[in-house]
Amino acid sequence: MQNSGYALVVRFTLRNTEAAERFDALVEHTLQGINTEPGTLAYVVHQPVDEPLVRVFYELYADRAAFEAHEAQPHTKAFLNEREQFLTTVEVTFLNEVAGKRPRAEAA
Template sequence: MGYGLVVRFTAKDEAAGLAFDELAATALEGIRAHEPGTLVYVNHRVPDEPRVRVFYELYADRAAFDAHEEQPHVRRFLAERGQFLESFEVTFLDEVAGKLPAGSAGQ
């Protein structure tokens, strides 16, 4: 059904978290405009953890993820995110079962 990952980011402080959100929003504009293989890309805040953000990302396949990594808006995000972060952790996901929105790849 796709290729997924979850990334947990911890910002240096709350102000850095807000700046990180702005950087992520700029990247998301490019993702929406230029990445049909990116099915889901969401930045979440974590209640009671104001410095933490969790991204959930789902791609049509590994090739779509690889293409995502090469986009200029993603390269900028990857190059600039470190100034706002204390740490991050990436978890790649293997699908067991699921449901995609109507009209998504794999339906």
């Protein structure tokens, strides 16, 4: 069976409007590093309609090793350390792909 990727959805609830603005700036800074990760196929931040203090991340990796490589990056470690000051809750859901259309990992 072909390796079908590794994904997660993370829901962040932010403390207040100022925290949301600072969190968004942290995300923008962190994305500069994430954009260079070959095994990170999608890393998209959403704001749910009518929930200005919530951010939902969708992350898709080529495989679990790509996710672990992402987690080991200095920019990811900095994000994980700095984000707590802006949050009230974090909910993480890990996903196994069943079916669908998705981007392919870049050839090594």
